[in-house]
Amino acid sequence: MSLLIRTDVTAVKLYHKYILAGIGSSVYIYSKDNYRLLTNIICLNGQKIYGLVPYKISNKILVFGGKQYSILSLEYSNDKDDLKIVRTVEPRVCIDWLHSVAWITDESIAILTAHNTVQVWDVCKNSLISQHSSNENSILYSGLLLSLQDGILVLSGTVFSEIIIHTTALEKPLHYLKGHRGVIFSISVNLEQGIIVTTSDDRSVRIWGMYLRTSSSSMAVDTVNYWRSISIKCKHELYGHAARVMRSCITNRTIISVGEDSAICYWNYVGKLMKKVMSHQNGCIWSIDADESHVATGGGDGAVIIHPLTKAFYNGHNESFNFNVTPKKIAFTARKNLVILDDNDNLVHFNINDNTQTTFKLKHESTYKLFSISSCKQLVAVGDKNGRLNVFAENCKDVANLTNVIDSKLDLGNILSMHWAGNRHLVFCGEKGVITVISSQNNDVETSAVFVLPSCKERWLTSAAMDPTNRCIVVGDRCGNVHVYFIGIKNPYKSFSKVHGRYGPTSITIKDHDFITTGRDGTIKYFFINKDNKSLTKFMNNKDLEFQWVEKFIDKDENLVCGFQERTFIIYDIKNHNRLLEVICGGGHRSWDVVRYVDGAGNDYKEYIKLVYIKNTDIHSRLFQMSKISSQNITNSSHSKEINCLKTFKSEVDPLVTFYVTGGEDTTLRISTINANLEFQDEVVYKHLSNVRTLKLTEFRNGILVTSAGGRAQICLRLINIIRKDNHLKVLSEEMVDFMTKGTDKQRKNNQTWRNSTVDFDPETRIMDLDVIKPDDDKIVIFAGCSDSYLRIFVFIEETFALIEELKHHQTCILRTVCVKFSERDILITCTTIGEVALWDVSLKFGREIAPFFSTRTNKSGINSIDTRVLSDTELLVATGGDDNAVILSLIEVPSFNDTHVKYSICMDKYHCSQITGVLFVKEFLLTTSIDQRVTLLRWSVDDHGISCEFLTQLFSDIADVQGLNVIDTNMDSITVCVYGNGMELLRVPLPDPH
Template sequence: MSQFIHTDVTAVKLHQDFIITGIGSSASVFERNSLKFLERINCLIGQKIYGIVPLQDSTKVLIFGGKQCTVICIDCNLNGDTNGLNIHRLFKPLVCEDWLHSATWVDTNTVALLTAHNAVQIWDLRTQCILSQHFSADNSILYSGLLLPLQDGLLVFAGTVFSEVIIHTPLDEKPLHHLKGHRGVIFSISCNPQKRVIVSTSDDRSVRIWGINPKKPDLLSNTTEYWKNIDIVCNHEVYGHTARVMRSSITNELIVSVGEDSVICFWGYDGKLLKKHETHQNSPIWSVDTNNSHLVTGGGDGAVILHPLSMASDYGQEESIILNTQTPAVPKKIAFTARNNLVILNDIDSAIHYHTTNTKTTVTHKINHGSTYKLLSVSSCKQLIAVADMSGKLDVFAENCKEDCITKVVDTNLNEKVFSMQWAGNRHLVFCGDKGNIMVASSVNSTVDIYGDFVLPNCKERWLTAAAMDVKNKILIVGDRCGNVHVYVKDQKNPVKTFNKVHGRYGPTSITIKNNEFITTGRDGTIRYFSLNENDSSLAKYMTNKELEFQWVEKFIDKEENIICGFKERIFVVYNVQNNLKLIEVSCGGGHRSWDVVRYIGKVGDEYEELIKLVYVKNSEICSHTFQLSKIMSKNVINSSHSKEINCLKSFKSNLDKTISFYVTGGEDTTLRLSSINSDSQIRDEIVSKHLSNVRTLKIVDLEGSIIVVSAGGRAQIRIKLIHISRVDKHLKASSQELIDYLIKGKDKERKNNQTWRNSSIDFDPETRIMDVDVLKQNDKFLIFAGCSDACLRVFSFIYKPGNVTFEPIGEMRHHKTCILKTTCVNFLDKDILITCSTRGEVSLWDVTDIVSWDDHEPFFSTITNKCGINSIDTRVTCDNILIATGGDDNAIHLTLLEFPNLNLSGTYVKHRWSTDKFHCSQVTGVKLVDDLLVSTSIDQRVTLAKWRTEEEGIRCDFQSQIFSDIADIQGMEILSNTSAAITVCVFGKGLEVVELPK
């Protein structure tokens, strides 16, 4: 029985006040307005849902996919209260002889189905029998289809493999129309007879918009006679996608298409591309549906996202700001104030306060600065505006809370050069001058006091790009132009802690101090998180980072550090970090110009709305864009996770809350994720970090309330993280610290040894991958065993102590001749034994207890179990023997019982063997021994339960039960729980699913 699933969303439907999703063989129902999860029901058996067809003015919903179809009923109480929602399946799935492409209701008890061989079947749902079956004269294989109910029958749109759409009725032998023009197979067909539009999509990346021209306008569009007397012409052939176009939908105002390029394209009926919107983390978008106000999409990242249709047409209010000044001037620098007004510096040394609501200039101040190099900075509260030049002249203005004006409160000279100036909070200004001298000044009324002097360490461009201050704990944190972050404490000129080159060569763009951590952003496309010790700032630690889709990450614009802004080349971007959603895109020319952005609550009509306003200087003009988020912001119905296959998974629970399960996963999308699943089956990524290449394997070790995660994979990379779960208010918060990031063959620069191109040698050795790792604790250190694709078994020593982390390679063993696929450690006879498996089906056992020299170490026993590569292994240790279970590419499961005469390792031999290839019909990717039970899984999407025992004659293993999983390309499984009644396992591959196996 499936308890939870997160995989490709192959069907979505907006129905009444609900969002219905088809994920695997089950359907989930959500409330459309609140996005609240209501209920999940298993509909089909071993088939994915590809179509959801509600019956108009009824509670019945037709579900189909693969060769099956069924009907579910969604009942609410009389008041429409979703708390009283009842969802049930009316009957077991009907099984057809062919794949189904489309379905529709004929009446309340009759449905029509379109098969992959262009046949229309009419089914009576009461008797569950076929009433009639009509075969088309054109028996082409269909890649897509559409059934359109008419008053006097059915209309069939058949998308063939021959790049054409055939329109016919089941009762006519001759097709009515042939729509030709695509240069690939037809993936989807949509039709809106009222709008007289047909839309077809194809793997040639095109969307074709067909126009219906009736010859007899007086005929009704829902009659067969109407469709016999029309001309269909291709009005527009449009290209907006860079990959195959999977689905389309027609609304009253526009046409929507989605594709494998993770892009939603909004088209006008005239064929004009209105907007392109990237979503779903660059994974394919498999399903789409629309109503008059919203669009819902389901993608390959497992997410379901609700988008407002207004994002295509009502995308912000654009205007140019004209300053009514007496003397014409060019604006140079702009910034928002606390009341969302503008302060503007121009080229004639004037500071202008512009009231955005009344669109008028309220006051102009003349700035008497000798230098043309001027700096403008606004405090965190945005009420104080500082203007300085290179010679040290400083003016500070304050915005009046009651009147629309600014007043000069400070006019002084610092008597030293100023290269950079930043506000650190609301009262402190941080200046960086000649020779890296940092001066922190605080303003009290009209005077300036020196809070502290500090010295910036030597670097190429010795000035600051960002600063923040914790006044209570007397901590100053700054970032310099070389990407370094320095932590200072008051009365100490030199930094107590320096993080070297954590950002790119342009330096951090913002620093935010919050509680016991600080967050930095930079123009290297990352957000970086650090821990801060209030008692000892020298103990500050780098924790983790988050990589974004755009390179220039500027700053957060909300207090929760969730909404961030920046630039993707010439495009201004606002991004939701938690939900991985892009909120705003504006082509403004890039971030090198003067610009500012503000997020606020404003009144729109009779309602208060969340608004974001962007201003920037372009072509000597001030441009403004105002966005109403409710009209453009997408919302996650189901959160996304991995966009490609999951290669490895481990789970654990925190003692703080046993209702929440945590999953550490690594995948082909190069990400390592810590995800949580709560009691309502809601999944959320808590931590996401990236490897250089795919993540092949991971292991977790419990360490005094924290979790050590060792992950490895492509590019011969090993990363070690420390994960800590804590309670903040009523919620659990996960934090991670990056301990080790190690490349076995070194970085590119190290591998080339700084050689010039004339003297550089070619490395003929292909890039090594780490296929599997295991961790063994010995005394005060951890031994990490890595089985690699170059047939080498590598051993590393890892010692973790707070404030002191050491990691070093200590040995390489080359016993195997081919790639090592699996490594696992067991303790037997008070000895640590390592087991390795290769692509030749060889299993080797190594004694790794207190080894002095690793390089000449050899296994004490080897045997061949499988005919080819071993993908999975598990062991069961008793007092005098070891049972090894292996599954491999030969589709077989092998049980091998090793005997140790006189409890001596040197005399090891195989006592009994057992194998079968009857449990699975494809590569076995997971085996687990749980008490006297054997659990296995495979690429064939089956999870098998068997019972084993040892007898004098040998090993006996009897089949018990088997279930199907909806996860494609299963890579392995993890045992979650084992009770007297059932075993709960999590299988993973293209997504993950938690299933329960009754004993």
């Protein structure tokens, strides 16, 4: 029984007030009003759903995929959210793959198979009414059936890059549409607009026009005669995708295409690309549907996303201002008015509501101006290099106006930078790195603190933040360093070097005992402050974003961040991994500001984002209503590519929540949660340089140590802690180690010139698997099996990480490493691509010559999975599953290391038809899984006659390319497991009655 699934969403349908999604072999139905899951039902047996076809005059839905189809019936009640779904026709298996289906009547349907054959079936009697095979014997990659008044129209997308249009009423095809240079992936038709849209793996979208050859305009479009009387020509050939174009759909105003490049392209009927939006975390978008107001997409990241159709046309409200001056700096105030600093020593306050402006003449001596606005946006500070300071305040009530509250001359020497630290303090940086913090005293200023910035090449600040409660200030300098000061101590309490590259941090946010920095290196970095223990003030982790210039957060939850990608301004939603807004404005090397606010009356409140920027000495303003452009996740996304490894744990903070740690081919390591209501959510996402192949969880220092490794021979260690904050669980993580076994490119070059540097001809080494033992409370030993056949041993102790051994015993790639406590000794087991299993004693101190004390060959080829069970002090049961489709149980007897041998062995090769990727012992049961998507439950036993295994049951998983399984929970009547591969699925495996 499937409890939860996250995998490719291969079908979506907008149906009345509902959103239907085909995920695996099940249909999920969500409310279009509140996006809540209403119900779900298994429709097919072990086949992915590729189409949902509603009947126009009833509440029936035809579901098909693979070689099967079934029919659902929706039953409504007075409450629109109270919906029942019934499978009226059980899954029926056809003789060939299905590409399209169509309703003919309430009791009959037509299906199009992969060999260009149309069959008409009576669904009530399950009888074949008729069959029509086309003269064009071509394998189809796609197809579309249209029910006509006098027949069935077939549009066949062939492997020969052409679309063949024929009808069941005629022998010869009606039309051949040629022009694509690749196989046809989808065909869409809009009879009202008279167009056909096709997509292909040549990355193109083609719009075909239908033209009547005769002057008769009264001919019905849903007749064979009409299709015989028209000519079809290619009107537009469209290129906007960077990879294969998978699907398209047609609305009254737009043509929408989606593809492998994760792009949604909106086209108009004349072939112009109106907008291109990236979605689904760079995963393939498999399905799309649209109505008059929304577009729904399903992707390879397991997400169903609904987008407003207005996104294609809506570009916000544009406004330009010209004040007959040359603006240098600009910012929004708290009341969304503008303050402008021009090149004539004037500060202008522009009231947007009544279109009036007030000008203040500044009496500054230097033309080098410093301009900053406070966090609350009510205070504006303008200073110059010589120390002249003006502070202006905007009133909160009545008509908005600006007042000069401070006009002072500071004796700080040459001032290089000025920043607000909160709403009361200004931070100045002068020559020789002297940092001065001032605050207001009536209409004058007073010095609150003085600090000294450590020496660096460009010794001034780029950002600052203050925490008055803890009397702490955090600053970032132009060389990318971040320094933590406490008031009363001139020198830094703690410094972090080269945090954000040579441009320095762009913003610093202090929250409780944490602070967050952003920078122009495409990262957000998280730190922890402990004023009592300097060693506990440390860098925790970082988040990599899709764009380089990360400027600042625009919300209180630190979820919405803004920045630039070249000339485009971006607002990014961190939690949902998508871009909310993209505006081409020329780039961040200009003065600009952005504000997010809610406006409206009564119950009709709308969220707005307003951007202002200077371009060509003009001030441009862009106002966006977010409901017209922001997309909504119906189901939350996860990995956009294959999951290679998965482990789970629970926390005492909330035992009902299970934490899933996963690593995948998309180079991310994710920690996700599934609660008691089976709601899935990614909590944190970490990046590796290459794919994540393996991970292990170890209890360490009152937390969970996550050790992950994979491509580029990279190993990462992160310490995870779970806390409850504001009634929500929060994952705290600290990055302990980021280590590359082969070294970075710079380390490999060893600072040599290009003439003297040598090339490492050894291919990139991958860490295929690892396991961890903890000899002491503060010591971790890691055993890593690598693709270059080396076994590498690492030690983490007292915050240092080192490679201590490289052992060469195997001649081929090591696929699996597992440690087991056996007879009070630590035994390491390694498995290779030739089916070899080796046992190593790793209990003694390292430095001596280490070699396996026993080696045997269990499988005929590579071993993908292994599990062990200690039976006694001298007997070890080992289960291995490999590429030979066989599960091998071996009882290894170890009376002594010199006399180790296989006592009994049993081979089981009849339960799976593909590579075995997972084996697990659970009490007296053995669970196995394979690429064939089956999960098998066996009961094992060992006696004096040998090993015996009894088959109990087998389930089918909707996860393709299964990489393994993990046990989540066990009870008296079932075992809950998580199968992972191209997604993940929770399955409940029933246990036999003990009686």
